[in-house]
Amino acid sequence: MNTKFYKLRRNRMVSGVLAGLSDKWKLDVTLVRFLFSIFTVANFGIGVIIYIILASILPTKEEIEAEMYGTGPRKRKEAEAIDDNDGWFW
Template identity: 40%
Template sequence: MENKLYKSSLDKKICGVCGGFAEFFGIDATLIRLLVVLFTLAGGSGVLFYIVAALIMPDEPNYY
């Protein structure tokens, strides 16, 4: 099965971007969230990344 990148509908705090990346890479979403916070504190690029990803990434399709 092909693994596609979607915003998570189950593991989300704001838009589901970090949860989607975590599901795609098979890691804990908390690690992705910590990386976004780290990049935000290190110059603000984390906020820009999150906003762009939230606008571009499609929502996870519902199969039920």
């Protein structure tokens, strides 16, 4: 089971944090937004601070999939230089 949290560009209103949480937990995005608003009001706005922190550090789901499946930019591996004076086995 993948335990990484992510933002989602689809169904986002501000930065996609709540859309990513609803996609990860298989919940309706409206329900997650409603629960977040209740949490924010009940805790005197601490939810907004948490949202800003998550919006700045969470990657998008597309970025995670690009890393997993190699659809991102290609990376070249550094090859070890071959020395002509090296022996075959030593």
